[in-house]
Amino acid sequence: MHELSYATSILNALMEAVENQKELGKNPLKVSEINLEVGELTLIQMEQLKFAFEVIAENTICEGMKFNVEYIKPHILCKDCGYEGDAMPKDEIGVYCPKCNSMHLKIKGGKEFNIKNAIIEFDDEE
Template sequence: MHELSYATSILNSLLEAVENQKELGRKPLKVSEINLEVGELTLIQMEQLKFAFEVIAEDTICNGMKFNIEYIKPQVQCKDCGYEGDVVPKDEIGVYCPKCNSMHLKIKGGKEFNIKNAILEFDDEE
């Protein structure tokens, strides 16, 4: 279940960001939201990722955090005609270049998994 390793990476990154804020003298109370970029080719099951995160983050400042996900479509580059753009499935067998019908394609993008940012709530007594 690679969703657990992704969830663990997210949690570790967020807890590190919280510690950095504490070192700056700020008082984070809660991580309320996270904004992710997820490529459609990662094959991550987001519901499983969220569940795994909820389990491992239960006793942390990230408990109950909301996930906002922007899905990134895969892009291709045709090695025959140079076309660059969206993937266009033509049939059940494969993906073809929409310009020259070649199957000689390089996949560019769609495998991303990035934390864009997170929203932290702070103690008002700063």
């Protein structure tokens, strides 16, 4: 289940951000929201990722965090006809060129997994 490794990476990145805020003298109370960019070719099941995150984030500052996801379509360069643009899904394991149906492609997008930002709530009594 690679969703668990993604969930662990997210939690580690968020906890590091929280620690950085503490070092700056701020008092973070909660990480309430995260914004992710997820390429469609990662094949990540978001419900499984959220469940794994809920389990490992229990009793942390990230417990109950809301996930916002922007999906990124596969972007390709066809090595046969030169088409560059969005790819068409062939099945669960591949994509093809919408112009010539080739699968001889260079993948230029769609495998991303990025944390765009997160919302950290702070104690106002600093």
